[in-house]
Amino acid sequence: MKRTTLRAGAGIVAASLALGLAGCGLGTGAAGDASTELSDEPVTLRMYWWGGDARHQRTQEVIDLFEEEYPNITVEPEFADWSGYWEKLATATAGKNSPDVVQMDLLYLAEYAGRGSLVELGDYDIDTSGMEDSVRDMGAWDDGLYAVPISTSSMTVAVNTDLLDEIGVPLPDTDGWTYDEYEAWAQQVTQAAPAGVYGGSIMQNGHMLNLFARQHGDQLFDGTQVSIDPxxxxxYFQEALDWTKSGAAAPASVFAETSSLALDQLPISTGKVVSSFIYATQVSAYSQASGANIELVELPTIPDGVETYDYFKPGMYWSISSQSEHPAEAAALIDFFLNDPEAVKILGTERGLPALSSTLDIIADDLTPEEVKAVEYSESELPRLGDAPAPLPSGSSDQDALLLRYMQEVLFERTTPADAAEGYIADLQSSIDAAN
Structure with a gap:
């Protein structure tokens, strides 16, 4: 195996994280004094991830394979749902009882790495040679690699073509279509659809906001500063307000009722909207939930905007806790999940498209038609890829919760888009300043 190298280059959960890590004690912990070589003695590792039953089953199968190859290493699995995951991890970290290997997310990477809670991975045997530099480097913090991307995805517009056919409005040419063209089409669909069914959806997460900003030659963050132009x-807020008022998207009351629902209850899953902004790798889940054919088309853009605005966002990462007494063995476990051919086959695309592009050939013959759509869409985005952004700053993990709050204020017309922009920037910057 090759050693990893790195080019130089909101809520309740957030509060719980900040309080937990503030008291966890900074520094490298046990891992700082541990060997980088594998031990021949019995070793027990704890591995922690979030997800559903399908993920738990596949992960356990790979753990079983790993234990066969490394008979002296026992892996104890732990898992939770998304919200419970972060509360439990914060508590464990603060109590000096963190699992050895943890599934990490871009929202929290800087917060954990910045407080000395993760191992810098450059000295450990994790082969990332089949990973694009821009993807790998999104696991970096302060010129060190603290998280290895597991999977990647791109934002897309999902279109329920079965429902669209029933309504009788054709899908226009989406090659280079604009936000105005998307709104006009979605409005036409709403007018032709049964009452309570809408043609479009609004953009509502931080990733979509950053892509919107990048289309304008802007960006959400610059280091620890919220740098987006008000x-x-x-x-961005005005676009959402216009769509809800024109009927292109559901009104504010419906948005408020549905924005935080589980995936299988979202309007795109229940046949209440024809199109929605999703991650391409979610197409299988939405197809299954809706029972319909879901096609993936380009994001709208602005006229004369930046063409290379997109980037492959890591869906999640593997990291090693700085409290681990066995970081070398933890690194071997991560490497096994990333590179072992049988492990790659078992995991498939459940966590998203493999971050190691070299492993796509291993699973190519086993991809479902929906997974093929995700792969093909990602390949179609290559001409629009630009430089990946730096990791999110510490304290920015509540950006989505803040965005949702201000979006509702705008849609209910309790505040203007301009005032919402100023408020969002100020609140997010305050959160970042408090964490740094």
């Missing part, structure tokens, strides 16, 4: 953010 005018760009105002345009």
């Amino acid at each position: 005018a760009t953010l105002e345009a």
Whole structure:
């Protein structure tokens, strides 16, 4: 195996995380004094991840294979749902009882790495040679690699073509279509659809906001500063307000009722909207939930905007706790999940498209038609890829919760898009400043 190298280059959960890590004690912990070589003695590792039953089953199968190859290493699995995961991890970290290997997310990477809670991985045997530099480097913090991407995905517009056919409105040419063209089409669909069914959806997460900003030649963060131009953010909120008022998207009351539902209860899953902004790798889940054919089309853009605005966002990462007494063995476990051919086959695309592009050939013959759509969409985005952004700053993990709050204020017209933009930037910057 090759050693990893790195080019230089909100809520209740957030509060719980900040309080937990503030008291966990900074520094490298047990891992700082541990060997980088594998031990021949019995070793027990704890591995922690979030997800559903399908993920738990596949992960356990790979753990069983790993234990066969490394008979002196026992892996104890732990898992939770998304919200419970972060509360439990914060508590364990603060109590000096963190699992050895943890599934990490971009929202929390800087917060854990910045407080000395993760191992810098450069000295350990994790082969990332089949990973694009821009993807791998999104696991970096302060010029060190603290998280290895597991999977990647791109944002897309999902279209329920079965429902669209029933309504009788054709899908226009989406090659290079604009936000105005998307709104006009979605409005036409709403007008032709049964009452309570809408043509479009609004953009509502931080990743989509950053892509919108990048189309404008802007960006959400610059180091620890919220750098987005208030005018760009105002345009983002204004777009959403215009769509709900024109009927292209559901009104504010429906948005408020549905924005935080589980995936299988979201409007795109229940046949209440024809199109929605999703991650391409979620197409299988939405197809299954809706029982319909879901096609993936390009994101709308702005006229004369930046063409290379997109990037492959890691869906999640593997990291090693700095409290681990066995970081070398933990690294071997991560490497096994990333590179072992049988492990790759078992995991498939459940966590998203493999971050190691070299492993796609291993699973190519076993991909479902929906997974093929995700792969093909990602390949179609290559001409639009630009430089990946730096990791999110510590304290930015509540950006989505803040965005949702201000979005509702705008849609209910309790505040203007301009005031919402100023408020969002100020609140997010305050959160970042408090964490740094």
